[in-house]
Amino acid sequence: MPIGEITRGTTNTNRLRRVDRFISTVPALRLSADPLVVDLGYGASGVTAFELQQRLARFRSDVEVVGFEISPDRVRTATEQLEAVRAGSTSFAPDARVSFALGGFETPLPHGRRAAVIRAFNVLRQYDESEVADAWTRMVARLQPGGVLVEGTCNEIGRVASWVSVTSAGPQTFTISLRLSEIEKPSIVAERLPKALIHHNVPGQPIHALLSDLDRAWQHNAGVGVYGATQRWLASVEALDAGGWSILGARSRRRLGELTVPWAQVAPV
Incomplete structure (x- = not known):
């Protein structure tokens, strides 16, 4: 049985463009002999998987994206969307290397394959913080050597986002990405922090110090x-x-509205 809980399924076109742009720079993807990327928990529509493949193909023409959902209905919907893509009736390439399957945190890739990158966005938001470490461990176990899990959260239209990059050695970096022309202050991202941080945005915690310093500098x-x-x-x-x-x-x-720091500087204490 797939491991995980069904998410709300909120999906919007271009919602994940900021994190996709970040993933395109990940060495694990650019250097992999098997550039396989997983879109874990893509939601009620498969559009984010198609967009992910389209964006990454600019840097790796042979990139392949597999979307996993634990809802059979969502897999069925995404597969129907794939049929439309194959028929050439969408803006995506008919031969785009995209597929969909039933699965959760266990990421059941066939034939022993492992992912260069797993993107898990807006998935852990509904979980308890105590469940995050186990979910990270399960997903990281399905990565290629040197692979990266990118786990985070964004708002409904993708203009406020943050994520953690996790490897077999544990969480490595924390990134904020904002549409700068629309923010009053950078700490708006507090509403969209990853589950591992969102409850620690209080005085005395490193993430609170980072956002406070950023607001002051702004x-x-x-x-x-x-x-x-x-x-x-x-x-x-x-x-x-x-x-x-x-x-x-x-x-x-940074010009794109990104800010990345070592995880050790924002990890809860």
């Missing part, structure tokens, strides 16, 4: 906003870096 650099939200964000991130936070990733990623 406010301090309000004047830079005359040059655009991106410049204000870059100045804010630089302030965090100068203040002792270890900011990871290239400047080009």
